[in-house]
Amino acid sequence: MFSIPNAEGQKEFTVDPGNAIILVGANGGGKTRLAVHIENAFGFSAHRISAHRALSLNPGVPKISEKMALMGLRTGHADENAQIRHRTGSRWGSRGAIQLLNDFDYLIQALFADQSNTSLKACNQFKPGSQLEKDGFQLTKFDKLTDIWSRLLPHRILHISGDDILVSVPNSESRYKASEMSDGERAIFYMIGQVLVAEADQVLIIDEPELYVHRSIMSKLWDELEAVRPDCAFVFITHDLEFAAARAAQKFVIRDYDPTPRWAVDDVPEGTGFDEDLATLILGSRRPILFVEGDRFSLDLALYRCCYPEWTVVPRSSCTEVIHAVVTMRANADLTRITCSGIVDADHYDEDDRNYLRDLGIETLPVSEIENVVLLPEVSVAIAQSEGFSGEELEQRIASLADDIFKSVTSDEVVRRRMI
Numbered sequence: 001m002f003s004i005p006n007a008e009g010q011k012e013f014t015v016d017p018g019n020a021i022i023l024v025g026a027n028g029g030g031k032t033r034l035a036v037h038i039e040n041a042f043g044f045s046a047h048r049i050s051a052h053r054a055l056s057l058n059p060g061v062p063k064i065s066e067k068m069a070l071m072g073l074r075t076g077h078a079d080e081n082a083q084i085r086h087r088t089g090s091r092w093g094s095r096g097a098i099q100l101l102n103d104f105d106y107l108i109q110a111l112f113a114d115q116s117n118t119s120l121k122a123c124n125q126f127k128p129g130s131q132l133e134k135d136g137f138q139l140t141k142f143d144k145l146t147d148i149w150s151r152l153l154p155h156r157i158l159h160i161s162g163d164d165i166l167v168s169v170p171n172s173e174s175r176y177k178a179s180e181m182s183d184g185e186r187a188i189f190y191m192i193g194q195v196l197v198a199e200a201d202q203v204l205i206i207d208e209p210e211l212y213v214h215r216s217i218m219s220k221l222w223d224e225l226e227a228v229r230p231d232c233a234f235v236f237i238t239h240d241l242e243f244a245a246a247r248a249a250q251k252f253v254i255r256d257y258d259p260t261p262r263w264a265v266d267d268v269p270e271g272t273g274f275d276e277d278l279a280t281l282i283l284g285s286r287r288p289i290l291f292v293e294g295d296r297f298s299l300d301l302a303l304y305r306c307c308y309p310e311w312t313v314v315p316r317s318s319c320t321e322v323i324h325a326v327v328t329m330r331a332n333a334d335l336t337r338i339t340c341s342g343i344v345d346a347d348h349y350d351e352d353d354r355n356y357l358r359d360l361g362i363e364t365l366p367v368s369e370i371e372n373v374v375l376l377p378e379v380s381v382a383i384a385q386s387e388g389f390s391g392e393e394l395e396q397r398i399a400s401l402a403d404d405i406f407k408s409v410t411s412d413e414v415v416r417r418r419m420i
Contacts, residue, residue, distance in 0.1 A: 002041040004034065005262045013250075017201060020226065020234040020249035023265065024241065024280055030257025031237045035207045036096040037261065038235060042203050044084045047074060049194055050101040051208035055186040057178050059165040061105045066113035072106035073197065104190060110197045112163070115140040119162075141196045148192050148224045152217050156185060187212035188221060195225045195232075203233045210240045219246045241284075245277035253283035255336075273328035278314065282329065282336055285312045289340040291325040293318060293370070300370045304343070319344040326361050345369050375405065 003010040015021045025031045032051060039048040064078060072078035076091030093099040118140040142160045149158055158178075159166040165178035167185075181189065191209070198204055210218055226234060238244060244251055256264035268280050282289060290311040294300030304313045316322045326342040342362035349357070354364050367373055374380065377398070384397050 002038055004037065004265055005260070006264060007262060011265055013252075015203065015233040015235060015250070017233050018226075018230045020236060020247065022236045022238065022244045022247055022249045022251045023254055024238055024244045024251070024268075024284055025254030025257075026239060026284055026286060028257075029239075029254045029284075030259075030261070030263055031239070031254060032097045032207055033257070033261060034254065034263055035205050035235075035237050038203075039096075039205055044074070045201070046203040046205055047194075047198050048205040049191070049207060050099070051211060052098065053101040053190075053211075054104060055183060055190055055212070056102075056104055057108070057165075057181060057186050057189065058105060059108060059163070059178055061108050063112050063116075063163070064109050066110060066117055069106050069109035069113050070197065070199075073103055073110055074199075076103070078106065107190065107193045107197065108165075111140075111142055111145070111193055114197070115142045115160070116162070141193070144196055144228065145189070145192050148228065149189070151224065152188060152221055153185065156181075183212045184214055188217075191221065192225065195229055198229065198232060201231050203235060204229075205235045205237070207237045208239070209236050210238060210243045215242070218243060222247065241277050241280055244280055245275075251276070251280065253280055255283060269332075272332050273324070278325075281312070281314065282338065282340075285336070285338055287312045288338055289314055289329065291316050291322045291329075291340065291342040293322055293344055303370060303373065319347065323357070323360065323362060330361060375401075 001012060001014045003012050013021065023031065023034065025034075035048055035050070039046045064072075065080070067080040068078045071080060071082040074091070075082040075084065075086040076089075077086040079086075082090075088094055088096065091101075091103070118138055122138065146158050146160065149156075155169060157168045157170060159168060159175060166175040167178055167181060168175045178186075178189070191206075191213075195204060209222060213221060222234075222236075234249075236243075236247070236249070251268040252265050253268060254263055254265055266283055268276060268283065272279055274282065288311050290304060290308055290313045292300050292304050292313060292315055294315045295317055296315055298315065301313060301315045304311075314325070316325045322342040322344050326340055329340045340361065342357075342360075344357065344362060344364055346365050346368050348368075349364055357364060365373065367376065374383065380398055380401060381394065384394050389397050
């Protein structure tokens, strides 16, 4: 259990082994400072992975004892007798929220040391006259890492020896150094390794877990890592709404931050009429919400974002969905201080319909479909002027545009009817 300071005092949170919490917030919303706060609250029971992390993989790093490597990883001080007091200065340089986390060497040293110790133990078990343990052969953390890696990245094969890490593609004898991996490959290796070497029953705090990892394997990566460490609790801090919506976890939105420090953190509510990712987006937004027709790949979204840069534009597929979203959000005004409005195509609404929608907070376009906006004379003129046309040349361009439009259909009346 941990608490986060807020305007009312403290907000309590509980995260149990085998479960996860996701905190979503915008850039500049105090996410990293919140990660530092949670790490400090748990003391040595927490291990935090910063978003600002170095990913230089060097298998040739000098090999040291496993205890020294693990202490270096957890405190930044490679001493078997290191204490938690070393973590602030040695691991985080007394700048926990902004220091570049540079612990890949310690991670590699810990993995190699584990491999050496586990292999020595197995060797002793198989000596003449020795008694094998009932549990059989013990896998190294490198074995587990390679197993997870093979499921995530089957197009890259790891070859780990006693002192080096090489990579190859399937059905090829050619190998290259692990230091030459892509950013995404090194990030995946790093995160798997960090989770595997974490002490038992840790709270693992991951700031921006999506960093450098392709969306196609994002969920699978964290499914694997949560499954391999059921003894640990995971706290994810992210600004990626898709990541948050895809995970099974307790979910919260960081709405505001005061350097006092205090955070405004709200639960992602159920039963609002919105799906989870949209509720998270609304709660996390600092700008008013504008619901429009179309989807995230449509012309509607591109045009509205250009026209309303001070708004968060959310596409809701159809006119019916826009109306539902505006009415629902205004009915749940206690969720957020942010206001919302909507814009829909004119379609065939009469004046009474438009007045009814306006009362709901929804305006109608002056044209039947968003595409026709660019054909309005004032818009066409503005576009032509932005391209450098003026005077008589501008008039000719507009006249030519009108002629081309009317020629594209068999009836002038069809165009006129669709534009009004």
